[in-house]
Amino acid sequence: MSSSHQLSHKRSAKADTDSINQKQGSRQSIGETAWTVISGLCLVIALIPLFLVIIYVVIKGINRLDVAAFTELPPPPLADEGGGFANALIGTLVMVAIGALISVPFGVMAAIYLSEFSSKKIAKWIRFATNILSGVPSILIGVFIYGLLVLTNVTGYSAIAGGTALAVLMLPIIVRTTDESLQIVPRQVRWASVGLGASRYETVLRVVLPAALPAIATGLTLAVARAAGETAPLIFTALFAQFWTFNPADPFSSLFSPIASLSVLVYNFAAVPYKNQQELAWAASLILVAIVLLTSILSRWATRNRIY
Amino acid sequence: MTDNSTEQSTDQKSIQELANYPDSYSENDETVFRAENINIYYGDFLAVRDVNMEIPARKVTAFIGPSGCGKSTLIRCLNRLNDLIEGFCLEGRMFYHDQNLYADEVDPVEVRRRIGMVFQQPNPFPKSIYNNVAYGIRVTGKKDADMDEVVERSLQRAALWDEVKDKLGANGLSLSGGQQQRLCIARAIATNPDVVLMDEPCSSLDPISTLKIEELIRDLSEEYTIVIVTHNMQQATRVSDITAFFNAQANEEGKRSGYLVEYGPTEHIFNSPQQEATQNYVSGQFG
Ligand SMILES: Nc1ncnc2c1ncn2[C@@H]1O[C@H](COP(=O)(O)OP(=O)(O)OP(=O)(O)O)[C@@H](O)[C@H]1O
Ligand SMILES: [Mg+2]
Numbered sequence: 001m002s003s004s005h006q007l008s009h010k011r012s013a014k015a016d017t018d019s020i021n022q023k024q025g026s027r028q029s030i031g032e033t034a035w036t037v038i039s040g041l042c043l044v045i046a047l048i049p050l051f052l053v054i055i056y057v058v059i060k061g062i063n064r065l066d067v068a069a070f071t072e073l074p075p076p077p078l079a080d081e082g083g084g085f086a087n088a089l090i091g092t093l094v095m096v097a098i099g100a101l102i103s104v105p106f107g108v109m110a111a112i113y114l115s116e117f118s119s120k121k122i123a124k125w126i127r128f129a130t131n132i133l134s135g136v137p138s139i140l141i142g143v144f145i146y147g148l149l150v151l152t153n154v155t156g157y158s159a160i161a162g163g164t165a166l167a168v169l170m171l172p173i174i175v176r177t178t179d180e181s182l183q184i185v186p187r188q189v190r191w192a193s194v195g196l197g198a199s200r201y202e203t204v205l206r207v208v209l210p211a212a213l214p215a216i217a218t219g220l221t222l223a224v225a226r227a228a229g230e231t232a233p234l235i236f237t238a239l240f241a242q243f244w245t246f247n248p249a250d251p252f253s254s255l256f257s258p259i260a261s262l263s264v265l266v267y268n269f270a271a272v273p274y275k276n277q278q279e280l281a282w283a284a285s286l287i288l289v290a291i292v293l294l295t296s297i298l299s300r301w302a303t304r305n306r307i308y
Numbered sequence: 309m310t311d312n313s314t315e316q317s318t319d320q321k322s323i324q325e326l327a328n329y330p331d332s333y334s335e336n337d338e339t340v341f342r343a344e345n346i347n348i349y350y351g352d353f354l355a356v357r358d359v360n361m362e363i364p365a366r367k368v369t370a371f372i373g374p375s376g377c378g379k380s381t382l383i384r385c386l387n388r389l390n391d392l393i394e395g396f397c398l399e400g401r402m403f404y405h406d407q408n409l410y411a412d413e414v415d416p417v418e419v420r421r422r423i424g425m426v427f428q429q430p431n432p433f434p435k436s437i438y439n440n441v442a443y444g445i446r447v448t449g450k451k452d453a454d455m456d457e458v459v460e461r462s463l464q465r466a467a468l469w470d471e472v473k474d475k476l477g478a479n480g481l482s483l484s485g486g487q488q489q490r491l492c493i494a495r496a497i498a499t500n501p502d503v504v505l506m507d508e509p510c511s512s513l514d515p516i517s518t519l520k521i522e523e524l525i526r527d528l529s530e531e532y533t534i535v536i537v538t539h540n541m542q543q544a545t546r547v548s549d550i551t552a553f554f555n556a557q558a559n560e561e562g563k564r565s566g567y568l569v570e571y572g573p574t575e576h577i578f579n580s581p582q583q584e585a586t587q588n589y590v591s592g593q594f595g
Contacts, residue, residue: 119394120394186431188427188429189434190392191392191425191431192425192431192432192433192492192495193433193443194389194392194420195389195424195427196444196499197420197421197447197448198417198447206443206446207433207435210434210435307481
């Protein structure tokens with residue numbers, strides 16, 4: 001190849017790279033910058049409430065977050081200091097546990113049926129129904145359980161009734177996230193398993209579920225986080241208690257009496273004129289925010305191990 | 309749904325085709341599959357029609373043809389994998405040895421234990437290499453099998469052993485595409501099936517992995533009956549003994565149904581095909 005030929009080759013390549021260089025001040029680049037700035041601003045605006053809420057709750061709640069808060073019972077209205085929300089914390093844990101105990105097995109099994117065994121038509125209707133259920137305002141769920149278990153005296157105001165209400169709330173979230181997690185597992189992988197002579201249920205148990213487990217765990221944590229912060233379904237079902245109603249020595253029968261919860265404590269104490277109770281409400285709010293943060297981090301951590 | 313009138317089962321065309329190739333099938337060649345008047349529907353859509361053919365034992369049979377002509381559909385009928393697809397329906401009879409695969413008394417799970425399958429996309433389970441290979445044995449519930457030995461033998465057979473013998477605990481998904489596909493082959497032959505079906509096993513692989521797998525296919529055909537779908541003509545000529553050419557034709561409503569144009573020994577199909585469509589396709593002049 002002659003050198004002059006090479007040279008001309010180089011020159012044309014140079015010309016090409018020139019044409020892809022950014023042209024400052026062109027209409028395109030101004031538009032680009034404008035869009036970046038506008039969408040960036042919107043992002044900041046969207047994040048402001050989140051940060052304000054967290055900062056405000058931390059400032060208001062942090063100094064009341066002492067040992068007493070975790071060990072003592074709610075103070076009477078006129079007590080100037082002292083008291084805590086130990087029973088409410090336990091109450092929230094107990095009811096979320098009851099809710100999870102009911103909704104996780106049903107929800108996960110329902111989602112497995114939905115994604116693996118049902119026909120497309122049935123699946124479509126069930127998905128539609130779960131979407132509606134997840135859109136039902138949580139206060140209605142509270143009223144529903146109130147009518148079903150409290151008014152009829154099946155359980156009366158109780159941890160069971162509260163937990164059941166939370167279960168109804170969690171159910172659609174669990175069904176939907178589990179369903180989605182299962183759907184993500186590629187059809188090819190199912191076919192590989194069936195093609196090796198596994199039955200369909202073996203395929204689900206041995207391949208599909210393990211592959212979807214991290215994603216399912218994420219969904220479950222989100223459902224728990226959501227339930228832990230709910231107030232409305234508990235007001236009509238679990239009521240509240242100033243005292244210890246959960247007795248670890250006899251857990252079963254104590255589940256049938258009214259029980260305190262953090263969210264209802266916040267609801268009750270935030271609007272009263274007693275400073276001590278107000279402060280306690282802030283501290284309880286901080287705990288609720290911490291639970292949500294913690295579960296979100298947990299679910300992020302579970303997603304880290306995601307396979308598909 | 310699966311049973312049809314048996315009288316018509318010997319189709320005129322296929323007899324003619326066989327007559328054209330007097331040397332193709334000696335009488336004592338064992339037949340593994342025999343398709344009789346197979347029509348395959350997805351819902352109302354007739355995907356494949358009128359297939360009559362035989363697939364001999366311990367030979368490599370290649371399905372070739374343009375995209376959408378139903379090669380995958382037909383190969384999935386051979387191990388009843390299509391049962392998983394909603395709306396799938398088969399007319400006619402598909403014999404595996406002497407048994408109609410679609411007879412009521414047949415257990416599809418048992419069928420699939422005898423007929424292994426390798427797919428177009430490598431699809432190892434998200435499990436360790438060892439557990440991938442062991443999976444088939446585990447689900448068949450064979451307790452007496454020496455698993456370590458089966459795993460080693462299958463991986464060796466699939467020409468993967470040397471590359472993975474030090475990391476059998478590693479996730480199958482951590483292998484390269486070509487290695488994954490050989491893992492899938494090892495997985496399919498671990499249960500020692502009678503037949504191995506391969507749907508475009510090399511289409512996502514580089515040329516070197518492809519050659520390795522082709523070698524493997526030739527090698528496996530001494531023991532196994534192999535059916536392979538391929539888009540690659542050279543591959544068909546390199547690996548197959550018998551070639552079946554499928555084409556698709558639009559009906560009055562404009563829906564394309566696939567059908568078998570002709571089948572016979574690979575060198576006949578490629579060098580002296582009887583049908584013009586085949587000639588056009590194998591010479592690369594396909595519209
Ligand atoms: N699960 C399915 N549901 C409905 N129709 C399907 C399904 N799978 C395939 N088909 C249709 O059946 C016809 C044959 O498809 P098939 O996948 O068997 O073709 P193919 O010959 O394997 O094509 P390719 O070479 O592109 O893989 C196509 O028209 C396709 O749209
Ligand atoms: Mg195909």
